[in-house]
Amino acid sequence: MTRITRITPASGASKAPTTGETYDMTESKSIPSLHRVSVTGPRVHLREVGEGDFDAAWAWASREEFFRFLPIEQPDRSDERIWLESVIAEAREVSRRQYQLGIEALNNGSLVGMVRLGIDSERDRSANIGYGINPDFWGLGYATEAARLIVRFGFETLGLHRIWATHHPENFASRRVLDKIGFQEEGRRRDDRFVGGAWYDSVVCSILESEWSPKETDRRAT
Numbered sequence: 001m002t003r004i005t006r007i008t009p010a011s012g013a014s015k016a017p018t019t020g021e022t023y024d025m026t027e028s029k030s031i032p033s034l035h036r037v038s039v040t041g042p043r044v045h046l047r048e049v050g051e052g053d054f055d056a057a058w059a060w061a062s063r064e065e066f067f068r069f070l071p072i073e074q075p076d077r078s079d080e081r082i083w084l085e086s087v088i089a090e091a092r093e094v095s096r097r098q099y100q101l102g103i104e105a106l107n108n109g110s111l112v113g114m115v116r117l118g119i120d121s122e123r124d125r126s127a128n129i130g131y132g133i134n135p136d137f138w139g140l141g142y143a144t145e146a147a148r149l150i151v152r153f154g155f156e157t158l159g160l161h162r163i164w165a166t167h168h169p170e171n172f173a174s175r176r177v178l179d180k181i182g183f184q185e186e187g188r189r190r191d192d193r194f195v196g197g198a199w200y201d202s203v204v205c206s207i208l209e210s211e212w213s214p215k216e217t218d219r220r221a222t
């Protein structure tokens, strides 16, 4: 999961039609900027995080295995605090482009991980997602449900056209999550990331709004 990603909002400038071209205004609709986001699924609740979530965030950030496939260094407590503050600040931006939401387990209210959606082109209605779960809760379906909810939020609430994600070629759990919610592999960025002392490709996967069907992805998950 990308930790601190600052994306400058695109200008939103519309493409002017050239002679002979028809121009569909529905393609240039702007993406809303939302605050105090709350999305609930069968087992998890996605919610904004606050400073009081530091201990829960540190519970996964302090685990080496969490970072095995991530192109970032394992943070110390101070880095983690700075990251959490940046997440909180981004959530308050008037023109919000980063949605980094906590994943709360509905059965006991604990924060088990984070899921992120970052808009990278307003004009093209494109965003990328990432997620991470506390290793104590791996294999319980939390990442799949959280990723499905954030993708639904992206298509149905923000009106996105394309959502993409990348994963380390050996991050099979992450790939399985993407497969289950309907992402397709589109290719590899060669030697894109330096992880654990070696270069790795990034596998790029995506899903388009025309492919998104909550029912279909629910079926795929079973």
Ligand SMILES: CC(C)(COP(=O)(O)OP(=O)(O)OC[C@H]1O[C@@H](n2cnc3c(N)ncnc32)[C@H](O)[C@@H]1OP(=O)(O)O)[C@@H](O)C(=O)NCCC(=O)NCCS
Pocket: 001, 065, 066, 067, 069, 070, 130, 131, 132, 133, 134, 137, 138, 139, 140, 141, 142, 143, 144, 145, 166, 167, 168, 171, 172, 173, 174, 176, 177
């Ligand atoms: C990737 C990650 C988010 C998955 O979280 P999770 O809550 O365990 O995921 P889920 O339980 O929803 O689903 C995991 C799926 O991967 C499968 N899986 C797990 N390890 C696997 C492996 N080594 N090979 C193949 N499949 C694997 C599980 O069986 C499950 O599939 P299933 O439901 O068909 O059985 C978690 O491992 C994590 O936080 N990793 C560290 C951060 C990270 O790498 N994030 C992804 C960045 S791209």
